[in-house]
Amino acid sequence: MTITTCIFDAYGTLFDVTAAAREAAAEPGREGLAKIWPTLAENWRLKQLQYSWLRAVTGQYTDFWQVTEDGLDWAMEAADLNDPDLRDRLLALYWELSAFPEVPTMLQQLKDAGLTAAILSNGSPEMLAGAVKSAGLNDLLEDSLSVESVGNFKPDARVYDLVGHRFSCAPSQVLFVSSNGWDASAAASYGFTTAWVNRAGDPVDRLPGKPHHILTDLSGVPDLAASC
Numbered sequence: 001m002t003i004t005t006c007i008f009d010a011y012g013t014l015f016d017v018t019a020a021a022r023e024a025a026a027e028p029g030r031e032g033l034a035k036i037w038p039t040l041a042e043n044w045r046l047k048q049l050q051y052s053w054l055r056a057v058t059g060q061y062t063d064f065w066q067v068t069e070d071g072l073d074w075a076m077e078a079a080d081l082n083d084p085d086l087r088d089r090l091l092a093l094y095w096e097l098s099a100f101p102e103v104p105t106m107l108q109q110l111k112d113a114g115l116t117a118a119i120l121s122n123g124s125p126e127m128l129a130g131a132v133k134s135a136g137l138n139d140l141l142e143d144s145l146s147v148e149s150v151g152n153f154k155p156d157a158r159v160y161d162l163v164g165h166r167f168s169c170a171p172s173q174v175l176f177v178s179s180n181g182w183d184a185s186a187a188a189s190y191g192f193t194t195a196w197v198n199r200a201g202d203p204v205d206r207l208p209g210k211p212h213h214i215l216t217d218l219s220g221v222p223d224l225a226a227s228c
Contacts, residue, residue, distance in 0.1 A: 003193065003228045005169045006110055006221065009178035010121035010144070013197055013218075014103050015131050017045050020093035024086065033086065040075050047071035049180075052122055052153040061151050063124045068094060095127065096134035102219040107140035109222040116167055119144040120160070120176075122153050142167075155186030163192075175225050177218070184211040193228050195221065 011017050021041035025034040033040070048071035055061055072090060076083070110117045118141055121128055128144040145166060150158045163174055171191030178184045182205050184196035189209030196204075196211035197218060204210060213224055 003175045003225045004173045005116045005167050006175045006225055007120045007163050010119045010123050012179040015097040019098040020090050024089050036079055040079050043075035044071050047074045056153040064122045065124055095130040097131055099135035106218045106221055116142050118142045122147050124148055160190045181205040185209040
């Protein structure tokens with residue numbers, strides 16, 4: 001069945017989750033952070049994901065902003081950073097994460113081809129609205145679907161159900177794109193055609209579902225959608 005709908009994970013896929021730490025490290029007076037920001041950013045993201053999974057399996061849901069704060073607190077303590085002002089700055093920057101450079105052109109190409117493009121994310125509606133607005137993507141995305149309406153995080157199948165409910169499409173009509181290998185794998189098991197954006201060249205996760213396509217960035221998504 002022809003692809004009609006392209007669904008994107010947000011954080012790490014459309015938006016660069018390392019941008020907050022990188023941009024804060026470049027500010028005057030942040031020389032200490034400049035030496036360690038890549039490790040801080042990596043730990044922040046890792047704990048953010050781990051806390052979402054643990055909350056999902058234990059039934060202790062909270063919104064993604066709380067998970068994001070908790071992940072940062074762990075990462076800062078691991079880096080021996082006791083700096084409330086820095087914490088506030090990093091969290092503020094997370095509301096305006098930079099989109100990857102190829103994103104606007106890629107989304108415009110999808111729109112020109114008559115395809116629906118939207119977000120499906122763990123992020124709260126407010127977080128997603130802030131990121132989309134800051135990146136100037138409002139006119140290129142049909143909607144931003146949040147797990148908040150389900151009350152659980154990915155990879156709960158009810159999260160993927162949101163796509164069909166919103167766009168009245170079959171799973172076989174969806175190209176699902178994520179930078180998270182586990183997300184692409186779970187979505188493949190669900191029935192979506194999936195593309196894993198593997199910018200780091202990581203191995204494929206050992207999970208039941210496998211990504212149908214592996215990309216190094218998002219620039220190839222329009223051609224992929226047309227060929228599926």
